[in-house]
Amino acid sequence: xxxxxxxxxxxxxxxxxxxxxxxxxxxxxxxxxxxxxxxxxxxxxxxxxxxxxxxxxxxxxxxxxxxxxxxxxxxxxxxxxxxxxxxxxxxxxxxxxxxxxxxxxxxxxxxxxxxxxxxxxxxxxxxxxxxxxxxxxxxxxxxxxxxxxxxxxxxxxxxxxxxxxxxxxxxxxxxxxxxxxxxxxxxxxxxxxxxxxxxxxxxxxxxxxxxxxxxxxxxxxxxxxxxxxxxxxxxxxxxxxxxxxxxxxxxxxxxxxxxxxxxxxxxxxxxxxxxxxxxxxxxxxxxxxxxxxxxxxxxxxxxxxxxxxxxxxxxxxxxxxxxxxxxxxxxxxxxxxxxxxxxxxxxxxxxxxxxxxxxxxxxxxxxxxxxxxxxxxxxxxxxxxxxxxxxxxxxxxxxxxxxxxxxxxxxxxxxxxxxxxxxxxxxxxxxxxxxxxxxxxxxxxxxxxxxxxxxxxxxxxxxxxxxxxxxxxxxxxxxxxxxxxxxxxxxxxxxxxxxxxxxxxxxxxxxxxxxxxxxxxxxxxxxxxxxxxxxxxxxxxxxxxxxxxxxxxxxxxxxxxxxxxxxxxxxxxxxxxxxxxxxxxxxxxxxxxxxxxxxxxxxxxxxxxxxxxxxxxxxxxxxxxxxxxxxxxxxxxxxxxxxxxxxxxxxxxxxxxxxxxxxxxxxxxxxxxxxxxxxxxxxxxxxxxxxxxxxxxxxxxxxxxxxxxxxxxxxxxxxxxxxxxxxxxxxxxxxxxxxxxxxxxxxxxxxxxxxxxxxxxxxxxxxxxxxxxxxxxxxxxxxxxxxxxxxxxxxxxxx
Ligand code: SF4
Numbered sequence: 001x002x003x004x005x006x007x008x009x010x011x012x013x014x015x016x017x018x019x020x021x022x023x024x025x026x027x028x029x030x031x032x033x034x035x036x037x038x039x040x041x042x043x044x045x046x047x048x049x050x051x052x053x054x055x056x057x058x059x060x061x062x063x064x065x066x067x068x069x070x071x072x073x074x075x076x077x078x079x080x081x082x083x084x085x086x087x088x089x090x091x092x093x094x095x096x097x098x099x100x101x102x103x104x105x106x107x108x109x110x111x112x113x114x115x116x117x118x119x120x121x122x123x124x125x126x127x128x129x130x131x132x133x134x135x136x137x138x139x140x141x142x143x144x145x146x147x148x149x150x151x152x153x154x155x156x157x158x159x160x161x162x163x164x165x166x167x168x169x170x171x172x173x174x175x176x177x178x179x180x181x182x183x184x185x186x187x188x189x190x191x192x193x194x195x196x197x198x199x200x201x202x203x204x205x206x207x208x209x210x211x212x213x214x215x216x217x218x219x220x221x222x223x224x225x226x227x228x229x230x231x232x233x234x235x236x237x238x239x240x241x242x243x244x245x246x247x248x249x250x251x252x253x254x255x256x257x258x259x260x261x262x263x264x265x266x267x268x269x270x271x272x273x274x275x276x277x278x279x280x281x282x283x284x285x286x287x288x289x290x291x292x293x294x295x296x297x298x299x300x301x302x303x304x305x306x307x308x309x310x311x312x313x314x315x316x317x318x319x320x321x322x323x324x325x326x327x328x329x330x331x332x333x334x335x336x337x338x339x340x341x342x343x344x345x346x347x348x349x350x351x352x353x354x355x356x357x358x359x360x361x362x363x364x365x366x367x368x369x370x371x372x373x374x375x376x377x378x379x380x381x382x383x384x385x386x387x388x389x390x391x392x393x394x395x396x397x398x399x400x401x402x403x404x405x406x407x408x409x410x411x412x413x414x415x416x417x418x419x420x421x422x423x424x425x426x427x428x429x430x431x432x433x434x435x436x437x438x439x440x441x442x443x444x445x446x447x448x449x450x451x452x453x454x455x456x457x458x459x460x461x462x463x464x465x466x467x468x469x470x471x472x473x474x475x476x477x478x479x480x481x482x483x484x485x486x487x488x489x490x491x492x493x494x495x496x497x498x499x500x501x502x503x504x505x506x507x508x509x510x511x512x513x514x515x516x517x518x519x520x521x522x523x524x525x526x527x528x529x530x531x532x533x534x535x536x537x538x539x540x541x542x543x544x545x546x547x548x549x550x551x552x553x554x555x556x557x558x559x560x561x562x563x564x565x566x567x568x569x570x571x572x573x574x575x576x577x578x579x580x581x582x583x584x585x586x587x588x589x590x591x592x593x594x595x596x597x598x599x600x601x602x603x604x605x606x607x608x609x610x611x612x613x614x615x616x617x618x619x620x621x622x623x624x625x626x627x628x629x630x631x632x633x634x635x636x637x638x639x640x641x642x643x644x645x646x647x648x649x650x651x652x653x654x655x656x657x658x659x660x661x662x663x664x665x666x667x668x669x670x671x672x673x674x675x676x677x678x679x680x681x682x683x684x685x686x687x688x689x690x691x692x693x694x695x696x697x698x699x700x701x702x703x704x705x706x707x708x709x710x711x712x713x714x715x716x717x718x719x720x721x722x723x724x725x726x727x728x729x730x731x732x733x734x735x736x737x738x739x740x741x742x743x744x745x746x747x748x749x750x751x752x753x754x755x756x757x758x759x760x761x762x763x764x765x766x767x768x769x770x771x772x773x774x775x776x777x778x779x780x781x782x783x784x785x786x787x788x789x790x791x792x793x794x795x796x797x798x799x
Contacts, residue, residue, distance in 0.1 A: 001510060001600045012039060012603070013509030014499045015053040016119075016492040017691045019362030020044060020190050021501025022053050023604055026493055026512055033057040033493070033513055041603035043619075044168060044501070050189040052691055055700045059491065060513055062699050064475050066488035067517025074465050075482060084518065087485055088532040091442075094468040094484075095135075096536060096545070098440030104136075104544060108408035110436035113139035113418055116376050117446035118147070118364030121497030122506070123575040124522045125370035126382055126583070127559075128444065131526055134402060134555035135533070136548055138387055138412035139438065142376040143446045144367040145415040146453075149781035150329040151360035152372060154338025157262075157273055157663060157780075158346070158358075160655035161588055162372060162384060165624040166321075166357030167503030167607065171195055173355030175318035179210045180233065180341060181327020181787075185217035186688040188361055191323075192218065207318070209311055211236070212327065213301065214683070214713075214751045224311060227752055228299035230681045230788050231670035234333060236303065237340035238667065239295030242287045243312035244347050250316065251349030255280070259346050260657050263664040272780055277657075278664065286664045298667065301752055316348045319355035325363060326685065330786040334778040336665040343662050351660070352623055362502045363692075369500015373589045373608075374579065378418075379411035382579065383587035387411045399582050402551045413438075414782035416775050419452055423461030442470040444522060445489065447477035450693040450768060451760070453784045454736045454775035472522055477695045478763055488519035495521035496572040498599065504624065506594055507605030511568040523559070523575055524567035530556040584608070594620070670788040671776035672735075674754065678790035680718075681755040682734060684769050694761035710762035710769065712741040713750040714793065719743065722794060729796035732758065734789055737771030740796050756793060 001012040008027040015022040023039035036057050040047035059065075069087040070079035082090075095112055102111020114132045116125050120142075129140045155162045171177065171194050184192040199206045210222035211233065219225040228236055244250050261283045264275035292305030314320075322345065328337045342358045350356040362368050375382035385392035393407040400406075413421055420428035421438040429435050449459050462469060462482035471480050472487040480486050494515040500506045515521075530552050537549035556563075558578065562571040573596050580591040593616035594606040602619065610620035655661060674681055686692070689703040697703045712730050724730060726745045731738060741758060744750070751757045758769040765771075774789035 001508075008034070011493065011510060011512035013493055013512070014365065014501075014507045015049065016056050016696070017052045017365060018188060019118075019364055019367060019502045020188050021365065021499065021503075021505055021507060021605070022049055022190055023507065024049065024053060026057060028512060031513075033060045039603050043604045044505070045190045048190055048193060051689055051703060052697060055702055056492075056696065058700050059474075059696055060494070061516065062475070064699060065516050065519070066474060066476065066486060067519055068488060069518065070486040072484055075463055075484065079486065084520070084528070087487060088529045091470055091485060091529060092533040092536045095440050095533065096540065098438075098468060099545065101437075101439050103436060105436075106408060106410035107139070107412045108137035109135070110137075110139070111438060112137055112440040113141065113412070113421075113438045113442075115418065115441055115443045115446065115448060116140075116142035116371065117444055118142065118144045118362070118367030118371050119445045120366060120370050120522065121495070121572070122366060122370040122374050122500060123497045123572050123579065124444070124526075125366070125374040125376040126579045127523055127526050127556075127575050129375045129382070130400065131530055131552070131555055133407045134400070134548070134551045136406070136408060138378055138408050138410065139418060140376065140412060141378045141415055141418050142371045143415075143448065143451065144364065144371040145377060145783060146330070146451060146786070147326060147363045148329055148360065148367055148372070149377070149783040150331065150334025150338055150778055153273075153335035153778070153781040154342060154360070157335060158339055158342040158661055160661070163368065163504055163589075163624075164357060164359045164502075165352045166359060167505070167622060168194065169622060170321045170355050170357045170359070171198060173319060174198070174321040175205060175355065176207045176209065176314055176320040178315060178320055178322040179208065179212075179218060179222070180322065180324045181212065181329075182323055182325040182361060183212070183214075183216040183218050183685060184323060184361070185221070187325060187363065187686050189688060191361070196221065207314060209314070213755055214757055215749050217749070220749070224307070226303055226307060226311065227301035228303050229301060229752070230683060230755060231331070231673070232299040232667070233328070233337055234340060234665060235290060235295045235298040235667040236308070237337065237344065238287060238290035238665070239292050239308050240312040240315060241340070241343055241347060242290040243292060243309050244316045244344070245284055245287055247313070249313065250347045254349035255347060258659055259662050260659040261664065262661045275663075283662065283664055290667075315344055315350070319353070320345070320348070320350045321355065321357050321359055323359050323361050325361045327787060329360075329783055331783070331788065332671040332776050332778050332785045333665075333668055334783050335780040336663070336668075339663040339665055346660050346662050359502070365501065366499040368502060368504070369498060369506050373500060373584070378414055381407070383584045384589050385587070396583065399578075400555065402554055406551055414777075415452070416777055416782065416784060419448065419458045419461070422467050423457040425457055425461070428457070439466060440468045440470075442472070443479060444472045445474075447479040447693045447695055449482055450478040450763065451770065452775070453770055453773040453786055455770050456737055472525060473695075474519070475695050475699065477693065478768070487525055488517065489525075490515035490519050490521045494519070495523075496569045498576060503607060504589070505605045505607045505620075506591055506599065508596060508599035510600065521567050521571070523571050524563050527556045527559050527563040527571070531560065585611070588624075591616075671785050672774055672789045674790045678734065678792045679754070680791045680793055682732065682772060682789050682791035683751065683755060683757050683787050684760045684773060685757065686761065687759055690759070690761040692761065694763060698761070698763065707759075707761070709764065710741060710759040710767045711744045712793070713744045713746070713757040715751055715753045715755065716745050716747050717753050719745045724793075724795050730793050731796040732756065732769075732772060732791055732793050734772040734774070734791045736774070739769055739772055740766050756791065
């Protein structure tokens with residue numbers, strides 16, 4: 001991971017941005033970051049990088065970096081610099097005050113919360129959630145709730161366990177790539193490059209199908225672009241299944257032996273994740289009404305019955321990889337639509353073999369590794385365990401050496417509920433009966449006050465002085481504006497740790513650069529804060545609080561020495577050893593063989609399960625569900641020669657019948673469809689050069705220069721009807737808020753008629769589109785419906 005060429009010292013790590021996980025070399029000249037290039041031996045990016053990846057070295061010495069702790073008692077006052085000791089002292093006092101203002105209940109203390117990020121290192125998310133659970137709360141949540149919770153729900157309900165079975169290598173063996181709800185060309189450009197390379201190498205045999213209501217750079221080079229009305233994809237996907245069944249194109253043996261059929265009926269079924277089983281005949285009857293003609297009528301756009309038939313036949317008769325992102329996940333029916341994509345793979349046997357996979361892409365570099373696997377959401381625990389399962393809680397308590405019962409038994413608040421417990425308006429209380437207010441929150445490396453939907457009331461709540469807000473980050477953001485305490489964090493390559501990307505792959509980035517000023521790694525912040533808190537808790541009168549003092553101390557005790565001596569490397573390594581070596585051991589996300597030494601050796605990390613050093617040294621498990629462990633996979637491998645390449649199955653198969661589940665999910669429209677008052681659909685997304693809230697990419701001149709502000713994309717026919725010309729300012733209004741944005745009208749790219757599209761990276765308040773978006777969420781995944789709400793537009797005429 002280290003080499004020298006001329007006057008450049010090179011250090012190998014991972015890109016800081018999207019969930020692709022490109023491997024990079026950071027070049028240092030005279031010890032200063034000077035250049036980034038891709039790792040040629042990486043099986044992810046093969047030496048290539050997009051502009052974001054090539055330019056993030058410009059952030060290390062940026063003048064806006066946060067370099068010392070800043071504090072203000074009231075949010076009306078200016079910030080003043082303080083020492084780390086003073087910062088931890090104030091934080092501990094404020095946290096104890098908040099605990100006392102709240103209550104103790106089945107989810108633990110109600111008054112405090114942690115809100116993390118898919119950008120934090122795995123070690124950081126793991127230790128943050130451990131600390132908060134040891135303090136005694138399950139109010140542990142993170143921004144992946146906004147981007148991939150529906151994919152988690154989809155995998156759990158379809159496979160019985162989270163995360164995909166295959167990986168990027170499947171693009172090279174596939175014959176068809178089915179891209180739905182993803183602008184891969186802009187949001188995952190290195191993966192799109194790989195898909196295009198395959199297509200160019202085999203123009204007649206490799207087909208790309210893009211399913212999206214918008215003409216995007218992805219759809220423009222697809223063989224088939226299925227353009228449909230936003231929110232109608234449930235009908236479309238059921239119609240594809242209808243054709244596959246009707247024309248006898250399904251894999252009869254696979255379906256009869258390895259699939260079962262399930263439906264959730266409200267009122268009848270207690271658990272929506274399990275529902276109840278039905279017969280294949282019943283599934284066929286359910287699909288009867290989803291004829292191509294019926295679906296084409298619902299979907300509109302360019303969808304025809306013949307197109308549906310053609311795509312269904314192609315899907316069923318070729319090895320197919322499906323990929324998707326926010327277009328499916330950010331929906332009130334996000335889990336359902338995830339299930340329906342996976343259904344197509346199960347019906348056609350397009351799973352767990354070379355060139356066949358249902359692969360949900362992730363937007364952040366460590367949403368999978370850190371948050372999904374590290375326990376960074378309110379209902380999950382590290383190692384794919386869940387809060388509600390007493391056995392899982394006790395396993396962790398034993399590993400941590402804390403008393404049985406330390407982890408509260410009920411999940412905490414999911415994102416929208418957590419932030420509603422801070423805004424705590426009358427409407428919030430009506431929406432969430434029994435909601436208890438939160439008075440202290442520690443936010444790490446994310447900017448919820450730009451990225452949350454319908455955020456006006458959240459921002460008003462954060463502005464009040466009855467909630468103490470701590471933000472750990474590298475730059476000022478729209479969220480640090482609402483902080484009481486800002487803690488400067490060490491940036492990527494200024495500390496050591498692991499990111500886990502889309503395809504179950506963990507990669508290490510070692511420290512290479514000195515952090516500026518007093519910026520420190522989060523692990524150091526956690527360990528030092530916990531010791532101050534433990535001392536203060538010990539002096540409390542309430543025995544419930546006093547009891548937590550020794551638990552909090554025990555939580556960080558194994559790491560105190562390393563935090564003192566070497567917070568840049570040894571501390572991270574020791575936390576990783578606990579997490580990977582003890583917590584994931586024996587779980588389906590087993591990384592116990594992936595030691596720091598192995599991760600440093602490998603040019604592209606390790607895919608779990610990797611239960612031994614030997615397996616990890618070979619890169620781990622390309623395809624999940626290891627034969628020999630799982631009865632189904634073993635049986636399949638023994639009895640079906642064509643499946644002998646399965647390296648699959650099951651450390652954590654949760655489905656009791658040991659089968660993959662095909663779900664019956666009827667078509668249901670979005671939560672807020674357009675109407676006479678708000679006749680357009682508003683959808684949001686990203687551009688290639690900016691990443692999320694642009695707190696980083698907005699500070700790189702080459703990227704900011706290309707996209708200095710957000711705009712609203714309007715279909716030319718709508719623009720003509722409303723008298724809007726390119727560049728005109730347009731008032732975009734929803735039931736929740738308004739924005740004023742310049743118009744982009746293109747005959748080449750853009751949304752279909754009746755739809756507008758806005759980017760969410762812009763930090764200028766009049767263009768921050770999340771004042772307008774909708775915070776209705778999927779009942780299973782709790783992920784909000786950013787992708788669809790009703791809006792109206794008109795040319796803006798200033799008064
Ligand atoms: Fe980084 Fe993603 Fe670009 Fe790769 S595709 S260089 S991971 S931003």
